[in-house]
Amino acid sequence: MVKILMYKIIEAKELTSNIFSMVVEAPRVAKNCQPGQFVIVRMDKDGERIPLTICDYDRAKGTITIVFQSVGAETTRMAALKAGDEFHDFVGPLGCASEMISEDKAELAKKKILFVAGGVGTAPVYPQVKWLHENGIGADVIVGAKTKDLLILEKEMEAVAGNLYVTTDDGSYGRKGMVTQTIQDLVDEGKKYDLCIAIGPMIMMKFVCKLTKELGIHTIVSLNPIMVDGTGMCGACRVTVGDKVKFACVDGPEFDGHLVNFDEAMKRQQIYKTEEGRAMLRLQEGDTHHGGCGQCN
Amino acid sequence: MDVLKKVPVREQDAAARAKNFDEVCLGYNKEEAVEEATRCINCKNAKCIQGCPVAINIPAFIEQVKLGNIEEAYKIISESSALPAVCGRVCPQESQCEGKCIRGIKGEPISIGKLERFVADWARENGIKPEPAKEKLGKKVAVIGSGPAGLTCAGDLAKMGYDVTIFEALHEAGGVLVYGIPEFRLPKEAVVAKEIANVESLGVKIEKNVIIGKSVTIDELISEEGFEAVFIGSGAGLPKFMGIPGENANGVFSANEYLTRSNLMKAFNEESNTPIMRGKKVAVVGGGNVAMDAARTALRLGAEVHIVYRRSEEELPARVEEVHHAKEEGIIFDLLTNPVEILEDDNNWVRGMRCIRMELGEPDASGRRRPVEVPGSEFEMELDTVIMSLGTSPNPLISSTTEGLETNKWKCIVADEEFGKTTKEGVFAGGDAVTGAATVILAMGAGKAAAKGIHKYLSEK
Numbered sequence: 180m181v182k183i184l185m186y187k188i189i190e191a192k193e194l195t196s197n198i199f200s201m202v203v204e205a206p207r208v209a210k211n212c213q214p215g216q217f218v219i220v221r222m223d224k225d226g227e228r229i230p231l232t233i234c235d236y237d238r239a240k241g242t243i244t245i246v247f248q249s250v251g252a253e254t255t256r257m258a259a260l261k262a263g264d265e266f267h268d269f270v271g272p273l274g275c276a277s278e279m280i281s282e283d284k285a286e287l288a289k290k291k292i293l294f295v296a297g298g299v300g301t302a303p304v305y306p307q308v309k310w311l312h313e314n315g316i317g318a319d320v321i322v323g324a325k326t327k328d329l330l331i332l333e334k335e336m337e338a339v340a341g342n343l344y345v346t347t348d349d350g351s352y353g354r355k356g357m358v359t360q361t362i363q364d365l366v367d368e369g370k371k372y373d374l375c376i377a378i379g380p381m382i383m384m385k386f387v388c389k390l391t392k393e394l395g396i397h398t399i400v401s402l403n404p405i406m407v408d409g410t411g412m413c414g415a416c417r418v419t420v421g422d423k424v425k426f427a428c429v430d431g432p433e434f435d436g437h438l439v440n441f442d443e444a445m446k447r448q449q450i451y452k453t454e455e456g457r458a459m460l461r462l463q464e465g466d467t468h469h470g471g472c473g474q475c476n
Numbered sequence: 477m478d479v480l481k482k483v484p485v486r487e488q489d490a491a492a493r494a495k496n497f498d499e500v501c502l503g504y505n506k507e508e509a510v511e512e513a514t515r516c517i518n519c520k521n522a523k524c525i526q527g528c529p530v531a532i533n534i535p536a537f538i539e540q541v542k543l544g545n546i547e548e549a550y551k552i553i554s555e556s557s558a559l560p561a562v563c564g565r566v567c568p569q570e571s572q573c574e575g576k577c578i579r580g581i582k583g584e585p586i587s588i589g590k591l592e593r594f595v596a597d598w599a600r601e602n603g604i605k606p607e608p609a610k611e612k613l614g615k616k617v618a619v620i621g622s623g624p625a626g627l628t629c630a631g632d633l634a635k636m637g638y639d640v641t642i643f644e645a646l647h648e649a650g651g652v653l654v655y656g657i658p659e660f661r662l663p664k665e666a667v668v669a670k671e672i673a674n675v676e677s678l679g680v681k682i683e684k685n686v687i688i689g690k691s692v693t694i695d696e697l698i699s700e701e702g703f704e705a706v707f708i709g710s711g712a713g714l715p716k717f718m719g720i721p722g723e724n725a726n727g728v729f730s731a732n733e734y735l736t737r738s739n740l741m742k743a744f745n746e747e748s749n750t751p752i753m754r755g756k757k758v759a760v761v762g763g764g765n766v767a768m769d770a771a772r773t774a775l776r777l778g779a780e781v782h783i784v785y786r787r788s789e790e791e792l793p794a795r796v797e798e799v800h801h802a803k804e805e806g807i808i809f810d811l812l813t814n815p816v817e818i819l820e821d822d823n824n825w826v827r828g829m830r831c832i833r834m835e836l837g838e839p840d841a842s843g844r845r846r847p848v849e850v851p852g853s854e855f856e857m858e859l860d861t862v863i864m865s866l867g868t869s870p871n872p873l874i875s876s877t878t879e880g881l882e883t884n885k886w887k888c889i890v891a892d893e894e895f896g897k898t899t900k901e902g903v904f905a906g907g908d909a910v911t912g913a914a915t916v917i918l919a920m921g922a923g924k925a926a927a928k929g930i931h932k933y934l935s936e937k
Contacts, residue, residue, distance in 0.1 A: 207686060207691040218662075226749070227749050227750055268647040270685035272690055408655075409685060411729060417724060419724060429871075429872075429873070450726045461900045
């Protein structure tokens with residue numbers, strides 16, 4: 180038998196409804212990971228390979244914090260894991276580190292940086308803001324959520340951000356409206372930014388980029404397309420950036436947002452939507468699901 | 477019996493197997509194997525050995541089969557090959573051992589591949605394992621990648637007494653043997669897993685989920701983890717696309733993705749949680765073994781499948797047996813045809829492919845006649861899925877993170893053929909990472925050469 184290295188869950192909690200955070204033992208990943216990178220996990224021997232962003236890491240303890248939303252069959256299964264359970268597979272760090280990590284720190288300190296985080300996209304934004312904070316740089320951070328109950332990591336973010344602006348679509352907490360509204364408000368108030376890093380749902384990143392292009396702010400986005408291996412082998416994650424085809428897993432996941440073809444990327448995310456729906460049905464209906472309804476098979 | 481002809485091998489009926497993922501070829505039984513072995517004339521100057529990239533003593537093992545000593549035959553093969561049950565199934569014997577067989581000059585060559593497979597299967601079924609080294613040398617060697625090159629190199633080094641750890645990026649060991657080659661050609665549980673277990677029984681450790689260049693670098697393996705030599709057998713890399721319009725449409729996949737979903741992630745099985753597109757009409761672009769594997773997988777998933785290849789049948793790079801099996805199963809070959817554009821519907825889904833007819837012109841650098849477009853011959857195929865099987869380009873993960881490791885103009889790692897030596901001290905390489913996409917057995921040959929090179933290096937150090 181092949182040597183089995185399990186990845187123990189040290190802590191598991193539900194941050195808010197359907198968004199979960201887990202601290203997992205993965206010493207090799209924790210040793211070398213950088214903000215901007217991601218991992219792929221498989222919960223058991225029959226599990227899917229799920230790419231997840233790294234929300235935090237502790238090099239000394241050899242742990243990685245992952246945050247995910249239970250949206251499909253697999254993440255719903257994963258949400259039931261508790262402290263003491265183990266992931267069957269946990270591989271990384273994958274992808275390139277954020278560009279700013281390798282930038283000259285003095286140069287970076289001169290830049291006015293704005294982060295725009297949407298929903299569960301707040302998780303991958305956190306380690307970047309934290310990294311800047313540890314390097315003495317305070318960045319402005321906008322965190323957007325649909326409603327107050329879906330807001331995550333507010334306290335953690337507050338501790339490392341220069342200024343934190345929270346906005347909810349329905350106005351149930353913080354400002355009211357989309358993140359783009361807050362960007363516009365901040366700029367109207369006289370704020371100037373040299374760099375914007377936006378991570379969240381594809382549609383949010385698309386509209387942030389549309390606005391920042393008009394405002395002339397260089398913008399980096401982090402893409403989460405469909406992936407299988409995460410090492411460049413399958414090409415499922417290809418995206419069009421400028422006039423070039425890039426593999427998000429090895430060339431990204433961060434790209435110049437003003438060059439990304441979001442419409443294509445959003446359509447590509449839909450490839451297995453019906454397939455995923457079937458898997459979800461199988462999960463919900465268990466043995467009673469035979470796929471014979473004519474609706475799903 | 478007719479000595480000029482091979483003892484025919486039993487196969488699953490073409491119509492039946494086109495609908496399942498069970499193995500196509502059923503192999504010889506002992507009686508058939510012994511009968512086939514008697515056709516071997518045991519040449520003194522055996523050409524077949526020269527044709528084998530790992531130089532198995534073929535006449536000697538066949539002689540033992542002839543005598544009914546299958547265990548002895550297995551020992552002879554094991555001296556040279558760590559994966560005989562795999563090689564007996566996937567090697568292009570017609571251009572290697574069997575291509576050199578003297579019997580083949582007049583009549584059909586000895587069915588060496590099927591005999592090798594029989595011996596390996598018999599040994600497995602009877603619990604025979606290769607013997608581990610008696611003495612340990614106490615020296616650590618790291619092997620990157622658990623595909624054919626890595627497994628062979630690791631197996632050979634372990635037999636010499638080295639303490640070998642294989643690092644595998646995926647969650648399962650085997651490389652292309654598990655993600656690339658389909659179940660119906662190479663059963664995973666019954667064959668691949670057992671061969672890997674054999675390598676492990678020699679003392680080889682396999683650590684999965686480690687991406688060299690990301691999780692840990694080669695320099696760290698040497699300086700922090702105590703490895704004295706490293707073999708890179710990381711495989712082929714990034715899939716190529718044609719660069720034609722429409723290639724990012726939904727329903728266009730690389731053969732790597734399609735096969736990985738089906739093989740590694742078991743999407744061919746309805747119970748698997750991994751989705752795969754079950755197209756109705758599929759075109760596979762390309763003519764190699766990978767193209768045949770993708771086409772035959774799509775067929776089994778219920779599609780009408782076309783192979784679209786720009787040259788003629790003679791130039792198909794796939795093994796003859798694969799082409800033959802594909803045709804028997806009902807794959808349609810659209811030869812001398814090249815895609816020009818993939819056509820999409822309003823929602824970005826594939827609805828067809830515009831192609832142009834080709835004809836063969838003068839030979840090109842590869843010696844094959846160059847296909848040239850026939851003006852005005854464009855036509856449209858109606859499709860819902862396109863699978864691109866055009867080969868791969870090297871993965872830069874390792875070369876870009878290892879100082880002093882030279883690559884050539886195709887970005888393949890530079891390594892000598894005799895010992896797999898790279899430009900970095902203590903680091904050896906072989907297989908597709910060096911040659912670009914090739915075959916299982918060539919990778920094994922390179923793994924073997926590197927094991928010799930590493931032994932020489934560590935003995936002289």
